[in-house]
Amino acid sequence: MNMQLLHDILTCYGPSGSEGRVAGVIARALEGHADSVTTDVMGNLIAVKKGKAGGKRIMFSAHMDHIALAVIDADKNGFLRVCNVGGIYAGEMPYNHVAFGNGVCGVIGADEDVKGDLTVSDLYIDIGAASREEALSMVALGDMCVVMPRVTKLGEHRLSAPAMDDRIACYVLLEAMLALGETDNEIAAVFSVQEEVGLRGATTAAYTINPDMGIAIDVTGTGDVPKAKTKLAVELGKGAAVKIMDRSLICTPAVVERMEKLAREKSIPVQREVLPYGGTDAGAIQKTRGGVPSGAISIPCRYIHSGAETVDLRDVKACIDLTKAFMEHSA
Ligand SMILES: [Zn+2]
Structure with missing residues (x-):
């Protein structure tokens, strides 16, 4: 191979x-x-x-x-709100690192007051911005991010990747x-x-x-x-x-x-x-x-x-x- x-x-x-x-x-x-x-x-x-x-x-x-997440808005503190592109299980997303096509990186977080199962609208992305203006100078509405690409070998025969x-x-x-x-x-x-x-x-x-x-x-x-x-x-x-x-x-x-x-x-x-x-x-x-x-x-x-x-x-x-x-x- x-x-x-x-x-x-x-x-x-x-x-x-x-x-x-x-x-x-x-x-x-x-x-x-x-x-x-x-x-x-x-x-x-x-x-x-x-x-x-x-x-x-x-x-x-x-x-x-x-599968990806697309930016639908940014709040006044610079956190991105997203929608799903394909079959995203919201509960499995928090604390993954993500990458945008232009090289901007982020961490997925989730609203902490949610009772029951998370949905994608409970997720946000922290890209290190402190305001809406700063966030939207780094990414545009509609930009998509994916879980940070990487490859991890498990044991002799197995491989793991997003x-x-x-x-x-x-x-x-x-x-x-x-x-x-x-x-x-x-x-x-x-x-x-x-x-x-x-x-x-x-x-x-x-x-x-x-x-x-x-x-x-x-x-x-x-x-x-x-x-x-x-x-x-x-x-x-x-x-x-x-x-x-x-x-x-x-x-x-x-x-x-x-x-x-x-x-x-x-x-x-x-x-x-x-x-x-x-x-x-x-x-x-x-x-x-x-x-x-x-x-x-x-x-x-x-x-x-x-x-x-x-x-x-x-x-x-x-x-x-x-x-x-x-x-x-x-x-
Ligand atoms: Zn497939």
């Missing part, structure tokens, strides 16, 4: 709608490894490798955007593209935008690409922590997760079958994922035009949408192998 490339992808600033820096890192790594690399109106980065006559067109999608969802999948898709030789299939690798606010980038990319099959690569939850609230069978370190369903799609059975068959043939460790919440780009691809057979390869991830999303690098390797096998295998 290319740990420097992975680190660069994990630490880029890229809230929903401002994914350009992530796209830049990925586009540079793709140089010479695709027949075309383009950026569409929405900001999706689309790399295409041509197949042979009669081959199928398969779209893969991994989203570049990271933007694991879904940069780890961007890395999986990128590595599969870099390793891919000649295939019958035409492969369209989409590094998509604005997934966290409603699968928006994948929606327009799928319309343009008009694929014969669609595969999302994304993180999924696990049930392997003490007293886990949701009884999920997925565990860290048990391999790539083959999605069966989530709230955005019920995967096309033929796609699931093809994935599991390839995993058996290539001895790639896999586990089934049945997610009672959440969604992914495949949900948008499946509903494109007259419908597209769709599925997803998921990287098991603990503490999703917190500042410490954690994956196992052996699962990441299995996901790269399964993605590459799926690209190569004649449909």
Whole structure:
């Protein structure tokens, strides 16, 4: 695994709608490894490798955007008030450091008189300003911050970072593209935008690409922590997760079958994922035009949408192998 490339992808600033820096890192790594690399109106980065006559067109999608907080106002003492951009769990946010795109940093705080569960409107951001004027000279209304990018190694195999969802999948898709030789299939690798606010980038990319099959690569939850609230069978370190369903799609059975068959043939460790919440780009691809057979390869991830999303690098390797096998295998 290319740990420097992975680190660069994990630490880029890229809230929903401002994914350009992530796209830049990925586009540079793709140089010479695709027949075309383009950026569409929405900001999706689309790399295409041509197949042979009669081959199928398969779209893969991994989203570049990271959940964020957007500035809606500053109070007279310089504290910023914010709204969520994507699925923020307010209770998990306090005392995280955050970074804005212009380099301004802050600490998230929460109103101390709140009874019960925190909501995003109870949060504030302390950027070191002492007045409204000073705060708004440092950041503008609408500017977005993300939990401060960093990467922490846990034990021999595990890695923790705030933007694991879904940069780890961007890395999986990128590595599969870099390793891919000649295939019958035409492969369209989409590094998509604005997934966290409603699968928006994948929606327009799928319309343009008009694929014969669609595969999302994304993180999924696990049930392997003490007293886990949701009884999920997925565990860290048990391999790539083959999605069966989530709230955005019920995967096309033929796609699931093809994935599991390839995993058996290539001895790639896999586990089934049945997610009672959440969604992914495949949900948008499946509903494109007259419908597209769709599925997803998921990287098991603990503490999703917190500042410490954690994956196992052996699962990441299995996901790269399964993605590459799926690209190569004649449909
Ligand atoms: Zn995601």
